[in-house]
Amino acid sequence: MLINGLDFSGFPGRDYTNLQMLDYPGHVAWFRYRFNLVFLTPFRRLVELESPDCYVWLCVLELAGAAIQALANLAIGRGSDHAKFTKLLNNYLPTFAHVQIVLDDLRGGRPNEGARTPADHFYKFFRSGLAHSFCIDWGGIQHREEIPNLGPEYLFQTTQGAGGEHGLGIVPREFVRDFEAGCERILNAFEIAGPETEIREAFERAFTRVFLRKVRQPLP
Numbered sequence: 001m002l003i004n005g006l007d008f009s010g011f012p013g014r015d016y017t018n019l020q021m022l023d024y025p026g027h028v029a030w031f032r033y034r035f036n037l038v039f040l041t042p043f044r045r046l047v048e049l050e051s052p053d054c055y056v057w058l059c060v061l062e063l064a065g066a067a068i069q070a071l072a073n074l075a076i077g078r079g080s081d082h083a084k085f086t087k088l089l090n091n092y093l094p095t096f097a098h099v100q101i102v103l104d105d106l107r108g109g110r111p112n113e114g115a116r117t118p119a120d121h122f123y124k125f126f127r128s129g130l131a132h133s134f135c136i137d138w139g140g141i142q143h144r145e146e147i148p149n150l151g152p153e154y155l156f157q158t159t160q161g162a163g164g165e166h167g168l169g170i171v172p173r174e175f176v177r178d179f180e181a182g183c184e185r186i187l188n189a190f191e192i193a194g195p196e197t198e199i200r201e202a203f204e205r206a207f208t209r210v211f212l213r214k215v216r217q218p219l220p
Contacts, residue, residue, distance in 0.1 A: 001030075001033045003022060003026050003029050003030060003033075004021070004022065004026055006018040006021060006022075008030055008033065010030070010033050010034040010037040010038065011034075011217075011219045011220050012210075012211040012212070012214040013214040013215070013216050013217040013218060013219060013220075014217060014219065015030070016212070016214060016215050016216065019211065019212060020212070024200065024203075024204060025191070027203075027204070027207050027211075028187075028190045028191050028203070031074075031187075031190070031203075031207065031211075032187050032190075032191075035183070035187065038220065039063075039067055040180070040183065043060070043063055043064075043067075044180075046059060046060060046063070047060055047176060057141055057172045058130060058134065058135075058136070060172065060176060061126055061130060061136070061141065061170070061172065061175075062127075062130040062131065064175075064176070064179050065122070065123075065126055065127030065128075065130065065131070066127070066131070067179075067183070068085055068088055068089060068127070068179075069081060069084075069085050069127065071088060071183070071186050072084035072085050072087070072088040073202075073206055074190075074202065074203050074206045074207070075088060075186055075189070075190070075199050075202055075203065076088060076198075076199075076202055077198055077201060077202035077205065082120075082123055082124075085119070085123045085127070086117070086119035086120055086122075086123055088186070089118075089119040089122060089123075090119050092182040092185045092186050092189075093178055093179065093182040095118075095153055095154065095155055095178060096117075096118045096119045096122070096155065097119070099118060099153050099155045101118065101155065101156065101157040101166070101168075102157065102166055103115070103116055103117070103118065103120075103121055103139075103157065103166050103167065103168055104116075104161065104165035104166050104167070105120075105121075105124070105138075106138060106161060106165060107138075118155050118168055121138070121139055121167065121168035122168065122170075124137070124138075125137040125138040125139055125167070125168070126139070126168075126170070138160070138167045138168075139158050139160070139167030139168035139169055139170075140158065140160075140167070140169060140170075141169070141170045141171070141172045142169055142170075142171065143171060143172070143173070144171050144173075144174070147169075147171075150171070154170060154171040154174035154175050154178065155168065155169065155170060155171075155175075156169040156170075156171070157169065190203055
């Protein structure tokens, strides 16, 4: 890929010298190219592998959760991983902020503690559960055609607990479409961010820390 007349591979160790010559818009253009190369294109290929003998959706949700965390660390400057993750979801996949469903956290301790919002449930039970145990710890995924009378949103309330407690349900194909649209919204936000804005400062700080320290190969 050419940026400002310089050739780039999308791998920081190989691109180190030329990366030093780019300004902020160049860094964002390079990151967009890399994001498509190493994540979005392989992610879409994985989704296409769905078949009766190839259940892709747990891998898809785990990869999406990892991508959301990575993008949150590039877009949000302060806070815990949990706080940045949920803020990014609520800002760039607004269904998570707007859907009105009651959720319970069986591991939350006292009634006013624990995960209560869809974004909290996605972080705690989907992203972290899949990363730690190959399982969505609470709630789950189900296709729209399997759920009678489901509303227009791809997030819904499950009833799984012995006492009627509720978890988060996700319609995976529709989530994937909104996740990809959310990724585009985030990349666009990087591109239009003005000087001294929080998102630009967070991106530049993370970009320098992660990509400008790899002065040579190995890849990636």
